[in-house]
Amino acid sequence: MDTGARDSGNALLFLTDEQLRKGIEAMFFAYRGFTADPDRILADMAYGRAHHRAIHFINRSPGTTVNNLLAILGVTKQSLNRVLRALVEDGLVRSEVGQRDKRERHLFLTDAGEALERTLSDAQRDRMRAAYRAAGPDAVAGFRQVLEAMMDEESAARYAALKDLKG
Amino acid sequence: MDTGARDSGNALLFLTDEQLRKGIEAMFFAYRGFTADPDRILADMAYGRAHHRAIHFINRSPGTTVNNLLAILGVTKQSLNRVLRALVEDGLVRSEVGQRDKRERHLFLTDAGEALERTLSDAQRDRMRAAYRAAGPDAVAGFRQVLEAMMDEESAARYAALKDLKG
């Protein structure tokens, strides 16, 4: 590992149990804020966070297959299927039989699906943007660094797989 | 608000939707990592994340009342009660009738409770410490800044209330 931190003097005070506990608690409460706005919107419909996640990643990678989505989300197909079925029935997601491989179903958002996606994303992005703006670019860089270092192996792999697609 | 970021040139590139989306996805996957280790430990027992949270905050503020815990966790008393009952029955939490106000129950971890708390905290702290060490103190400062700016009002109030107790 490329250690940027030199162990000079009390430079390691940020690694005390006290500081770590604060970080843990901040992470807990921040995640609440992170999901609060979409949660509020979804509560009015018959949807939850699972639907939001599905919609987010279908929007991010239109035409993705069920198996792809399964791998990214890390849930069982039964769990995802329940969510997808509702979204398809409600006309938010379109499921297309694959051309090369007819076993596969490619998933797309319908116009209504895209509209909901935008509503949810806007709410979540607005909070994120406000936090970013308040903290400044250097803080944001650190934020991202720590987050990426905090992922477990599986999550990191999923996050990395996303990068190949777009960003 | 004290804005550290100057709007000079392309200094706002960190506020693009693209960057925000990356932050959102990083937050999602990082939270998985954040809970992965305790989750693994708890899965072997009949416990879940809710038990972990209760144990964490009882450990942090020994003698706290049920109502206090309710306010911090932001769940219903019925939901918390189920969790607390299990922990008390299993001898991990001790519930003491208040002296000044006998309606209140003050919560403490037993030795067994403290042992489990240490096991869970160690797992979570280890990952956090590794992430902190890899990212360095400046990144950690930014991480904390963004997290605190991301909390919704309620979560921020709960987080702030904790500070009054210890740190």
Next chain:
DNA sequence: CATAATACGTCAGCTTTGTTGACATTCCAA
């Protein structure tokens, strides 16, 4: 061509963790 593997869907049942609503008990305080 026969068989195995893959992708997907579905049924049934279980768990955790949250929710409401109703109601009893205890006890402080006006």
Next chain:
DNA sequence: TTGGAATGTCAACAAAGCTGACGTATTATG
């Protein structure tokens, strides 16, 4: 002494995860 606050309990329910089993196309492989 009576009203209200704090606590606890019962019942019923929902969201979203899980396992296991099974069915059905479709593709890949021996």
